[in-house]
Amino acid sequence: MEAEAYLRHYLAPFPPAVPGEVERARDAETTAVTPELAASYYYPPGPETANYLDVLSRAELLELLWQLLAVEYPQQRLTRRQVGLYGALMQNLKQEQAWRCAEMERLSVAQTHRQEQIALLEAEQRRLEIQVRATQAEAAQCQAACDESARRIIDLEAQHSELQASLTELRASTSWKLTAPLRRLGRSLQAWRAPEA
Amino acid sequence: MQNNHAYSDICLSEQGVPEIDIILPVYRGLAETQRCVESVLAFPQQTAHEIVVINDCSPEPELVTYLRKRADAGAITLLENPVNAGFVTTVNRGMVLHPERDVVLLNSDTEVHGNWLDRLRRYTEREPQVGTVTPFSNNATICSYPCFIQDNPLPADWPLAALDALCAIVNACQSVEIPTAVGFCMYITRRCLDQVGYFDAVAFGRGYGEENDFSMRALELGFRHLLAADTFVQHWGGVSFGLEKIALGQAGQTMLGKRHGHYDTLVGDHLLRDPARRWRRQLDLARLIRSPRGRLLWIADQGDWELEAHLRQLAALLEAQCEVLRLRIDGPSAMLAWLRRGEEFSAWFPWPSAYAELLGLLRQLQIARIHYHRLGGLDELLLRLPKDLAVPYDCSLHDYYPICPQANLARADGRYCGEPEPVGCTACLAERPAPWGLDILAWRSRFQQLLAQAERVIAPSQEVLTRIQAYIPQANYHYLPHPNPLDNPSKAPLCMRLSECKVLALGELTPAMGLRVLEACAIAAQAQHLPLFFRVLGPALAADNGVAASALSFTGPCALEELAGLIARERPDVFMFPAQAPLAASQALDVARRTGLPIVATRLGVFVERLADYTAARLIDWDTSPAAWNAALLELWRKEASRYKQEDPCDGS
Numbered sequence: 001m002e003a004e005a006y007l008r009h010y011l012a013p014f015p016p017a018v019p020g021e022v023e024r025a026r027d028a029e030t031t032a033v034t035p036e037l038a039a040s041y042y043y044p045p046g047p048e049t050a051n052y053l054d055v056l057s058r059a060e061l062l063e064l065l066w067q068l069l070a071v072e073y074p075q076q077r078l079t080r081r082q083v084g085l086y087g088a089l090m091q092n093l094k095q096e097q098a099w100r101c102a103e104m105e106r107l108s109v110a111q112t113h114r115q116e117q118i119a120l121l122e123a124e125q126r127r128l129e130i131q132v133r134a135t136q137a138e139a140a141q142c143q144a145a146c147d148e149s150a151r152r153i154i155d156l157e158a159q160h161s162e163l164q165a166s167l168t169e170l171r172a173s174t175s176w177k178l179t180a181p182l183r184r185l186g187r188s189l190q191a192w193r194a195p196e197a
Numbered sequence: 198m199q200n201n202h203a204y205s206d207i208c209l210s211e212q213g214v215p216e217i218d219i220i221l222p223v224y225r226g227l228a229e230t231q232r233c234v235e236s237v238l239a240f241p242q243q244t245a246h247e248i249v250v251i252n253d254c255s256p257e258p259e260l261v262t263y264l265r266k267r268a269d270a271g272a273i274t275l276l277e278n279p280v281n282a283g284f285v286t287t288v289n290r291g292m293v294l295h296p297e298r299d300v301v302l303l304n305s306d307t308e309v310h311g312n313w314l315d316r317l318r319r320y321t322e323r324e325p326q327v328g329t330v331t332p333f334s335n336n337a338t339i340c341s342y343p344c345f346i347q348d349n350p351l352p353a354d355w356p357l358a359a360l361d362a363l364c365a366i367v368n369a370c371q372s373v374e375i376p377t378a379v380g381f382c383m384y385i386t387r388r389c390l391d392q393v394g395y396f397d398a399v400a401f402g403r404g405y406g407e408e409n410d411f412s413m414r415a416l417e418l419g420f421r422h423l424l425a426a427d428t429f430v431q432h433w434g435g436v437s438f439g440l441e442k443i444a445l446g447q448a449g450q451t452m453l454g455k456r457h458g459h460y461d462t463l464v465g466d467h468l469l470r471d472p473a474r475r476w477r478r479q480l481d482l483a484r485l486i487r488s489p490r491g492r493l494l495w496i497a498d499q500g501d502w503e504l505e506a507h508l509r510q511l512a513a514l515l516e517a518q519c520e521v522l523r524l525r526i527d528g529p530s531a532m533l534a535w536l537r538r539g540e541e542f543s544a545w546f547p548w549p550s551a552y553a554e555l556l557g558l559l560r561q562l563q564i565a566r567i568h569y570h571r572l573g574g575l576d577e578l579l580l581r582l583p584k585d586l587a588v589p590y591d592c593s594l595h596d597y598y599p600i601c602p603q604a605n606l607a608r609a610d611g612r613y614c615g616e617p618e619p620v621g622c623t624a625c626l627a628e629r630p631a632p633w634g635l636d637i638l639a640w641r642s643r644f645q646q647l648l649a650q651a652e653r654v655i656a657p658s659q660e661v662l663t664r665i666q667a668y669i670p671q672a673n674y675h676y677l678p679h680p681n682p683l684d685n686p687s688k689a690p691l692c693m694r695l696s697e698c699k700v701l702a703l704g705e706l707t708p709a710m711g712l713r714v715l716e717a718c719a720i721a722a723q724a725q726h727l728p729l730f731f732r733v734l735g736p737a738l739a740a741d742n743g744v745a746a747s748a749l750s751f752t753g754p755c756a757l758e759e760l761a762g763l764i765a766r767e768r769p770d771v772f773m774f775p776a777q778a779p780l781a782a783s784q785a786l787d788v789a790r791r792t793g794l795p796i797v798a799t800r801l802g803v804f805v806e807r808l809a810d811y812t813a814a815r816l817i818d819w820d821t822s823p824a825a826w827n828a829a830l831l832e833l834w835r836k837e838a839s840r841y842k843q844e845d846p847c848d849g850s
Binding site for chain 2: 035
């Protein structure tokens with residue numbers, strides 16, 4: 001569609017423009033009230049472009065001082081000497097800020113170092129804990145074996161006492177005593193045969 | 198003229214000793230110099246002043262004659278350099294002439310208005326630390342208006358007198374601190390000159406950068422530089438230096454960088470903060486509210502390249518009849534922008550908390566009509582605007598948003614959904630939910646309400662009109678195809694390659710626009726060694742598509758307005774529009790049509806109606822296989838190539 005035809009259709013419901021209206025509106029309404037918006041509405045939203053001291057020019061710093069003085073000492077006039085003094089003060093503050101930045105940097109490095117050490121120690125601790133757990137398991141195993149052996153010893157001792165008692169009883173019996181000559185004869189015969197064997 | 202002379206005499210005799218020298222170094226340009234001198238003479242000031250014109254050995258005899266005539270009449274004080282001493286030396290000569298007076302350096306290609314001098318002087322009287330004051334101008338880098346750091350023409354319908362008078366009312370007594378004065382019109386206090394010294398003629402002999410050097414030196418001593426937001430001086434620009442301007446500017450910048458390492462930082466910080474922006478915008482608003490043209494509010498979120506180009510074109514077409522404002526949601530804000538070319542106005546309202554303030558401004562601006570352009574991504578609160586402003590509204594159908602929350606009737610893979618029953622839509626919305634938490638029926642009902650109450654529903658194609666009308670019949674539909682581009686239709690040079698065929702696709706190819714089809718066609722063509730290669734005039738949205746660059750390549754982003762020229766450079770053989778979902782309009786197709794080259798497109802959406810009367814077109818089904826696409830492309834290309842060969846047997850390959 002041709003641009004003119006499109007425009008004709010598009011603008012059909014619009015009221016027609018009156019010739020000379022531009023000048024009349026511009027010149028006659030110089031007192032028209034201009035809408036006022038909050039200053040921030042004119043700026044795209046984004047990170048605040050705050051004025052940090054280190055990006056201020058000296059003139060802007062002095063302006064800040066002026067504002068401070070206007071609040072603190074409204075009656076006082078600022079002399080050149082005071083400007084110099086405040087300038088020097090501001091310089092000192094900036095130096096202190098630089099020193100604090102360097103100190104922060106140093107502390108940050110130290111902190112990083114300490115954190116690394118802590119991480120190493122924690123790793124070592126974990127390793128040792130694992131080792132302790134392994135040793136404890138081994139010890140428990142040994143203890144169990146030990147207990148088992150003790151039980152076995154007690155059983156064997158009981159068995160031994162029983163057998164000892166049986167033996168004593170046997171040796172004290174009449175039949176054992178009556179058959180003693182026979183055992184002696186038997187041993188003699190064995191001794192007598194033995195050299196031949 | 199005689200009156201002016203009489204006024205000047207009064208200025209010198211009745212108001213006592215002049216307190217200010219207005220220094221005008223002159224070298225070339227009779228008309229500009231005349232305009233400048235006469236404008237200074239034309240307006241009485243309360244401050245007694247003397248106009249000191251210094252002729253830096255001008256090569257133009259008419260200019261010299263004019264100056265001498267005005268000097269003889271007593272209107273100006275004329276100093277003449279016996280040899281061409283250069284801009285800086287000439288200015289210094291003027292500044293040492295009366296060592297007790299403040300000075301205003303005024304370029305000879307400027308024009309002043311009203312009590313400009315009194316207004317500038319007021320700032321120096323208010324605070325002793327003020328070293329320099331610079332007014333707003335159309336061409337004054339950081340003091341430029343309406344657009345920041347640009348060489349602007351004066352706003353349409355606002356000649357200097359009207360604009361300066363408006364400045365004086367709207368920004369009365371408002372100033373902002375700037376890192377450096379700008380030399381076209383620079384008020385310097387004598388206190389500052391006494392402590393800082395004059396301009397450095399050795400380092401900046403021919404000009405450009407000397408005022409920045411001076412400003413930096415002044416800053417170091419605690420002086421402040423102000424931009425007077427209530428004064429406007431017109432600056433025609435670059436008369437005496439002409440084309441030398443760029444070279445001189447670069448030399449000045451280098452010298453400044455060497456001398457004042459923090460200059461760039463200061464200026465950069467100023468550019469970032471742009472404290473004068475609020476005063477420029479106040480002026481914009483004041484001009485807007487005084488405009489006799491009807492105010493039209495467009496509501497359109499950021500759209501694709503076609504919509505953005507359409508809006509730019511329409512806004513340009515409407516400039517004579519309307520003031521067009523555009524409202525869109527921009528992150529946490531609603532951004533209101535003035536779409537007139539050469540204007541910079543924009544304001545960001547915290548959204549939705551500042552709705553009432555936005556409404557208040559729109560009421561003050563007397564918005565006469567609203568036009569919803571892009572319904573996609575629309576904030577529900579914006580639907581209240583016509584009722585709250587009590588104005589009629591139009592809606593444009595740039596897509597299928599009123600019936601499909603996905604906007605393009607496409608499934609998640611970007612292919613046409615076939616417009617299923619509501620059950621199918623519900624399944625689709627379960628996967629990709631609609632805004633505002635509505636189901637498909639509630640969605641269509643919401644838009645039915647919006648469209649039914651619109652004064653006009655503008656459809657750029659019969660296709661979108663018919664399709665949406667089927668769902669929402671009760672609306673006042675208007676078929677209004679997009680206007681043709683304003684540029685002259687350029688026919689791409691027809692230079693058919695006879696050995697291989699270059700297929701060109703246009704625009705930001707998404708899967709719905711046929712990106713996957715194109716990739717598949719390129720892969721198939723390469724595998725089958727077909728004489729086809731594919732090129733896209735637009736950005737590469739697929740980073741790694743596995744297709745060799747020789748088979749498929751992308752030019753990168755481009756604007757629709759430059760498409761015709763770029764097509765001519767690409768010299769394609771066939772156009773391909775492989776959209777997989779229906780389109781409501783396609784300006785890219787219109788541009789392609791105007792080349793006369795063969796076009797293969799899907800039988801879907803606007804292509805059907807726009808290619809119905811185009812002889813070198815082939816429409817194929819949207820779900821056709823890549824092999825069939827390639828066959829269609831080759832067939833059409835061979836047919837056109839043989840026809841071309843018969844007409845002009847020159848082998849262009």
